[in-house]
Amino acid sequence: MTETEPWAGVRETHSGAVFFAGDRAWKLKKPVDLGFLDFTDRGVRERVCRREAELNRRLAPDVYLGVAAVTGPDGAVCDHLVAMRRMPDDRRLSELVRRGEPLGPVIRSLARLLAVFHGGAHRGLAVDADGTRDAVRARWHASFDQVRPFHGVVLDTTAAKEIESRTDLFLAGREPLFARRIAERRVVDGHGDLIADDIFCLDDGPRVLDCLEFDDRLRHVDGLDDVAFLAMDLERLGAPALAAELLDAYAEFSGDNAPPALRHHYLAYRAFVRVKVACLRHAQGDPAAAELASAYAETTLRHLRAGEVRAVLVGGLPGSGKSTVAARVADALGATLLQSDRIRKEIAGIDPERHVPADYRQGIYTPPWTALTYSELARRSAALLGLGETVVLDASWTSATEREAIAAVARQTGSKLCALRCTAPDDLRERRLATRTGSLSDAGPDVAREMAEDAAPWPSAFPLDTTGTPADTAGIALAHLAPGS
Template identity: 55%
Template sequence: MADPGLGRTSVGSVWGADASVLRSSADHDGEPLPRAEVRETHTAIVFFAGDRAFKLKKPLDLGFLDYTTVAARRAACEREVALNRRFAPDVYLGLGEIRSPDAEEAEPLVVMRRMPANRRLSRLVREGASVDDVLRAVARHLAAWHAEAPRGRDVDEQGTRDALSSRWEASFAQVRTLADDGFVPEGVAEVERLVRCYLAGRERLFDSRIAQGRVVDGHGDLLAEDIFCLDDGPRVLDCLEFDDNLRYVDGLDDAAFLAMDLEQFGAPEAAAYFLAQYSEHSGDPAPPSLWHHYVAYRAFVRAKVSLIQARQGAPGAEAAARRLVSTALRHLRTSAVGLTLVGGLPGSGKSTLSGALADRLGVTLLSSDRLRKELAGIPAEQSAAADYGEGLYTPEWTSRTYATLLDHASALLSSGESVVLDATWSDTAQREAALHVAERTSADLVALHCHVPGEVSAARLNARVPGTSDADLEIATTMAAREQPWPEAVAVDTSGPLESAVAQALAAVRPWGTGQAPVFRRPYMEPD
């Protein structure tokens, strides 16, 4: 049916009486051909007839694409076939044409094998079918393409922090333009604020992604509606063809599109599973915040598309835009990079709370007690007990410990890793240094000050076995007399059950709640 290459197909072979699309049921392996259908997107109309699908581009100008001329539509169709053959070569058959009696030029269209509607990933998810095997196969397929995908300076340029920022800003402007009629989804202003804050301190992260070769010529539009789960493997269709720069993306950004879409179908567990599988097959060490940021970006892009569809009169499009902006906001809140100081006197339970909080949030924990001994070259569990202000606890050693602690934190924050810092934080100068790190890395700073009644602290210290901390009751008493006020810290009572203290801490660190979006966990990352 199609010539080699793009395989332009004549009008007769597509629509003539002898065409395969019009074969009788008896000639189709004994199975009746599916009924003809029509589907519409914001940029195209797709006709389904027999075992073929024919895709026409709409003659419109949306700003980010212009299909107002036949030549432009033809170029887009040719590009779509060439690019999609990278993912599904047996589906994209070539370029076809259709001509009406009064047309000066034939209208180009993309000719494809018709995929079985009952094998769409979106339909399987809606029906509650098990899709783990499919998602694993798609993740492997996508990771394999990313491993071999074209790279280069022009591709890398689209992976910079500034390039991503420009795409976000363009989407903000387009949404506000589309909303001239008065409908601006609630949450857009907060989305803008959170995006700008995240990107402001993360140049190091995006530079490292480029250095790792993570920016590729990808798919760019990975939706569950366009993935078909066939017996011999998935077919991934309909990649983005109208702007190469929008297809030059971080591989994680590419994968995040499908994760976002799965969430919209009410399958957040499937979304998390797919991202985990992609991470495994691609060997991607990305921090959790970047996963969430890219899911948010994809949700906001789809919100923009929904607003376009709303202007075209599509039913339910405004409601979809609201849901998608809400999804973007949830993930941006979860992706916010945070520096949490957990302080308090010896025996206050700060280390126990720090560990539980870091585990609950899935973030990195750094301890001044451990780091101090690491700097001294001794095991963390080896005692270095000394009188107050002596040995490893002189002002010089303490200053060095806190400076190194904040250096490590700064590197992690710049790389997109949130951090919990376990230390006494009894000195105002140390707290101010932490504030400067948070400001420099555009991280949200939350300070927690652990406290317990004196008798509880004394009982804990008297029962403490030798370990990472060397402080005893006498040292704790001396430190209490010298501790400087910390009015900006949130007081946390740690005298009761640990879960009670964790709940107090979480209320301060994540005031919007911890169930906003899935928590992606990664092992501890040593700063470069």
């Protein structure tokens, strides 16, 4: 403790209370049943206290001193307390963030600590079982069930229903992603409850306290899920840049190349966990918790929208600027770019940079070759979308049949289909075709004119005028693709 702190004090949570006295802290479990935990039995409280001390020594061995018995006047044991070394309040990470202190080195130190912790954490079949897509979905649904009585009372019903539908859509198509995370040994016996209030930044390094101890299964999580809780909490404290820095540093130290969509999904999940906690606090008589629950619900929805996996079709006639637009959009979205021109030549065993011009529907541009090209485009898209990767598909997309095949892939993988149809006046397209360099396409003006005659209407696509600068055109495309637009 510091000289400015009171010698004694108490801090209460929904499931416990911490009593401070001098240089010690004593944590009591409340005799409550909250559905997801039941501490009404003293024997359970003792067992959970001992488990808490054991588990938290993994990250803070010098803080957790053991478990003390509480006896009554008759000497009989009536309860148990976790005995801890008291941490200085003014070194809480949450307090440092609120004071606006420079925290770059602290965040990197935390990210390194957590990456090392996860690297050595317990793994196994039982842990893996709790990291499957179905297990993650079950945790979401358990929270949905607990929060549903608060719809229209604490939470906006429309927003709550959108959270449920977006969550289920993401998870429906992402079984390959979660299977890969398990295969990469990313699912561990982690912390489970990383928040800035429970992290203390001392001169000799951070101390991370108060892991989730009452249910092992809730602690069996993807390492990214674990860290996302703290990142979400930093966002709540008004420090989104620190949250992004934490996630980036963790990816660096852990070697984790998870897709952005999974980051957003876990940030949303952790925000919704806090929605649930706030609702429970409201039910316990805390009226201020309603506002907090709504704020966390907004955070949940924002990340679910940002983490939407998309198949973005960028089409148009030769010379319409579609390849330029597709490349810029893919870069901006952090998406994988798939190009029909490149795939077509790969299938034919031709260097993609080599030009093999042919008449319309001749050479490697016959209908069978084209069907094979689009089939491969769909196959690769399905694999990437299932792994949570947004894809940008650069092709002419003049065939309604080919567009429907990709639409089916999007539906099967729970992905959103977006379409941009690049347009430009005929004379501009022909000038581009006559002067372009570095393009993978072999189409010339004659082929472009014949393609225009055969193109099927595409009313569902957003018409994108490409007569402006590439940067301006890409800006318009990205504005159309922005979440919620």
